[in-house]
Amino acid sequence: MSLLSLIIKREFIAKVRNKSFIVMTFLSPLLIVGMSFFIGYLANMNKGEVTKIAIHDAVGTLKPDFKNTKEIVYVDLSAMPLKLAKETSSKNYEGLIYIPKVADQKELINKVEYISDESPSMEFIMEMEDVIDNQLTKNNLNALGFDSDKIEKAKTKASIHLLKFSGEDTIKGINEMKIAIGGAFGYLIMMFIIIYGNFVMRSVIEEKTSRIIEIIISSVKPYQLMMGKIIGNSLAGILQFTIWAIVGGVLIFTATSFFGMQAGAQGSVDPAVMHAAQGELGATFQSYIKEFFNLPLATLVISFVIYFIGGYFLYSSLYAAIGAAVDSETDSQQFLLPIIMPLMLGVYVGIFTVVNDPHGTVATVFSMIPLTSPIVMLMRIPFGVPWWQLALSIGLLFGTFLGVVWFASKIYRVGILMYGKKPTWKELYKWLKY
Amino acid sequence: MSNILEVKNVVKQYGDYTALNSVSLQVPKGSIYGLLGPNGAGKTSLIRIINQITMPDSGEIILDGEKLAPNHVQYIGYMPEERGLYKTMKVGEQALYLAQLKGMSHAQAKKQLKYWFEKFEIEGWWDKKIQELSKGMAQKIQFIVTILHEPKLLILDEPFSGFDPVNANLIKDEIIELNKKGTSIIFSTHRMESVEEMCDYIALIHKSNKLIEGKLEDVKRNHRTHKFQVGILTNNVEGLMYDLTQKFTVASTDFKSLNDDLKLEIDLGTSTSNELLHVLTKNGQVTHFSENIPSVNDIFIQTVSNI
Numbered sequence: 058m059s060l061l062s063l064i065i066k067r068e069f070i071a072k073v074r075n076k077s078f079i080v081m082t083f084l085s086p087l088l089i090v091g092m093s094f095f096i097g098y099l100a101n102m103n104k105g106e107v108t109k110i111a112i113h114d115a116v117g118t119l120k121p122d123f124k125n126t127k128e129i130v131y132v133d134l135s136a137m138p139l140k141l142a143k144e145t146s147s148k149n150y151e152g153l154i155y156i157p158k159v160a161d162q163k164e165l166i167n168k169v170e171y172i173s174d175e176s177p178s179m180e181f182i183m184e185m186e187d188v189i190d191n192q193l194t195k196n197n198l199n200a201l202g203f204d205s206d207k208i209e210k211a212k213t214k215a216s217i218h219l220l221k222f223s224g225e226d227t228i229k230g231i232n233e234m235k236i237a238i239g240g241a242f243g244y245l246i247m248m249f250i251i252i253y254g255n256f257v258m259r260s261v262i263e264e265k266t267s268r269i270i271e272i273i274i275s276s277v278k279p280y281q282l283m284m285g286k287i288i289g290n291s292l293a294g295i296l297q298f299t300i301w302a303i304v305g306g307v308l309i310f311t312a313t314s315f316f317g318m319q320a321g322a323q324g325s326v327d328p329a330v331m332h333a334a335q336g337e338l339g340a341t342f343q344s345y346i347k348e349f350f351n352l353p354l355a356t357l358v359i360s361f362v363i364y365f366i367g368g369y370f371l372y373s374s375l376y377a378a379i380g381a382a383v384d385s386e387t388d389s390q391q392f393l394l395p396i397i398m399p400l401m402l403g404v405y406v407g408i409f410t411v412v413n414d415p416h417g418t419v420a421t422v423f424s425m426i427p428l429t430s431p432i433v434m435l436m437r438i439p440f441g442v443p444w445w446q447l448a449l450s451i452g453l454l455f456g457t458f459l460g461v462v463w464f465a466s467k468i469y470r471v472g473i474l475m476y477g478k479k480p481t482w483k484e485l486y487k488w489l490k491y
Numbered sequence: 492m493s494n495i496l497e498v499k500n501v502v503k504q505y506g507d508y509t510a511l512n513s514v515s516l517q518v519p520k521g522s523i524y525g526l527l528g529p530n531g532a533g534k535t536s537l538i539r540i541i542n543q544i545t546m547p548d549s550g551e552i553i554l555d556g557e558k559l560a561p562n563h564v565q566y567i568g569y570m571p572e573e574r575g576l577y578k579t580m581k582v583g584e585q586a587l588y589l590a591q592l593k594g595m596s597h598a599q600a601k602k603q604l605k606y607w608f609e610k611f612e613i614e615g616w617w618d619k620k621i622q623e624l625s626k627g628m629a630q631k632i633q634f635i636v637t638i639l640h641e642p643k644l645l646i647l648d649e650p651f652s653g654f655d656p657v658n659a660n661l662i663k664d665e666i667i668e669l670n671k672k673g674t675s676i677i678f679s680t681h682r683m684e685s686v687e688e689m690c691d692y693i694a695l696i697h698k699s700n701k702l703i704e705g706k707l708e709d710v711k712r713n714h715r716t717h718k719f720q721v722g723i724l725t726n727n728v729e730g731l732m733y734d735l736t737q738k739f740t741v742a743s744t745d746f747k748s749l750n751d752d753l754k755l756e757i758d759l760g761t762s763t764s765n766e767l768l769h770v771l772t773k774n775g776q777v778t779h780f781s782e783n784i785p786s787v788n789d790i791f792i793q794t795v796s797n798i
Contacts (some may be wrong), residue, residue, distance in 0.1 A: 063591055267578050274577075
């Protein structure tokens with residue numbers, strides 16, 4: 058067996074046998090799925106609650122326009138004197154809509170009051186204002202001699218048919234789906250780099266503090282040890298991610314079918330309505346699926362693998378160099394910041410610029426810079442990226458990767474034999490020349 | 492006798508600091524070689540170069556007649572001053588791993604390990620983690636992994652620091668046995684007295700330079716002082732002193748003795764020891780007569796102060 062594969066094997070086994078690794082691997086999907094269902098359950102519980110709001114309408118014209126919904130029930134207190142209505146509302150209801158008596162209905166435009174201790178949501182305020190606006194507009198139209206009912210009937214609601222030049226149908230919100238898919242891949246790479254880069258760093262520090270390092274590198278080249286470490290840890294990581302995906306998938310499947318059945322049993326919705334809704338939803342869903350398969354999936358998956366390898370190796374060799382330079386994890390913070398920064402930058406640039414303009418200057422430049430390209434480029438790929446850009450970006454990534462590995466292994470080589478004090482940036486620079 | 496290791500004009504610089512200033516050494520095959528010098532003299536830098544952990548800026552290393560190459564790591568066993576093992580790895584697996592890194596096959600390594608575990612009576616430790624072992628136990632494992640691949644050349648940096656006396660003796664005996672079987676051994680230490688009795692050859696390194704190298708006896712012979720310690724029972728002290736001072740330089744001294752004798756340190760000058768004995772026996776009964784052999788420590792201090 059070659060030395061490198063020996064090292065990879067040891068690093069992999071050391072990582073996989075670690076108790077916290079095993080616990081993390083099997084417990085976190087359970088935790089995450091459990092948490093999301095718990096949150097979903099809590100959110101649903103809140104939905105069932107009905108808010109009661111009182112109305113005191115001195116005129117009586119607006120009252121019928123406040124229609125009860127699932128969440129809000131309006132209670133008419135117009136019969137009570139205002140003072141009593143206020144008292145009753147403050148005790149029993151969420152709030153009170155007070156519509157005063159006015160000479161001209163036009164005055165209602167700024168005379169209606171909403172009284173409550175808790176400030177109402179923007180949504181609710183707009184709803185109330187809509188009711189008033191509708192009524193007043195109607196009045197205005199009638200005063201001008203138009204038939205407001207006819208006008209209401211004459212109103213249309215257009216829907217634009219989205220197509221590609223190739224003639225295929227597309228759907229609204231497809232950009233959001235694309236960014237979600239690209240973003241998920243990019244985010245996955247970032248998480249992987251941060252988690253497993255840290256593992257690599259910790260493993261280097263462990264070898265340094267346990268003082269075994271000098272024994273090892275009297276048998277193998279530091280470069281081999283570093284690469285073995287990086288590869289071994291990444292294999293452990295891939296295994297962990299695979300297990301997460303499988304366990305998570307199974308859990309989500311069983312959980313949804315379980316909860317789905319429960320919901321179905323409780324469901325008392327009119328079957329016809331439900332069927333119609335399902336039909337409409339189904340159509341949209343189907344077009345989403347269709348659109349999903351229209352994405353450059355092969356390119357996406359292949360690029361994911363390439364960017365994953367390039368990005369992970371690039372960053373984890375930096376993590377290894379940092380681990381070699383310091384004696385303990387607490388000392389590593391100052392050196393970690395410059396590593397985390399470009400990763401964060403990648404994610405934020407991806408989220409904020411790629412959605413608006415996937416082929417704009419900012420998005421294009423950041424998908425070329427090697428430190429951010431694994432994240433940003435993956436977010437851009439679903440929108441279609443020219444081949445030359447992809448090739449250039451990958452070329453730059455791997456060129457930089459080789460340079461950084463060289464640079465990191467220099468620091469690593471010197472650092473692993475340095476004990477005692479935390480080095481400064483200047484000293485790290487000096488090590489490059491040893 | 493040929494040399495197992497030759498170091499030729501090796502220079503190593505760290506930035507502006509020169510760690511080794513054109514150092515040359517010859518380690519004869521089958522010898523126990525003491526690489527001596529105070530902390531910071533350059534011993535560890537040199538050893539790291541021999542182990543190919545770092546590269547020399549210039550100069551070359553010849554191992555058993557061949558220019559040092561990466562595959563030579565299997566011929567060298569190295570126990571660094573800063574030693575340690577993977578704390579959470581099992582003893583057996585760890586030893587197997589380290590042996591395989593040195594180029595042994597899995598089966599070969601296992602067989603060898605079994606032999607040593609039996610010899611040290613530690614078979615029960617195979618599945619224990621290093622962190623479960625005491626420091627002394629870990630030291631034994633450390634020694635086993637160093638010599639497991641039967642190196643031609645064994646390099647031990649500060650070999651007995653950190654070992655308790657019992658283990659230190661055990662290890663010492665093993666080293667001597669290995670040496671008898673033909674393994675060449677290099678001790679590197681700043682505690683010169685600790686290896687003096689074991690070494691055939693020594694080299695003194697000070698401030699990046701080699702000062703002295705050679706067979707221990709030759710080095711000592713070259714630094715002999717021609718002073719003798721003498722114990723004598725006499726009734727005629729004045730007569731004795733008169734006779735002695737005619738030919739020799741005399742000083743009083745002290746050493747352990749069972750007799751209530753007069754203890755003197757006598758510098759022979761240009762005379763011989765027989766002439767001294769003659770004067771002594773004429774004046775009384777000689778109870779003690781020995782040459783002052785300088786310790787390596789004395790030689791080192793003397794050489795350094797002469798620079």
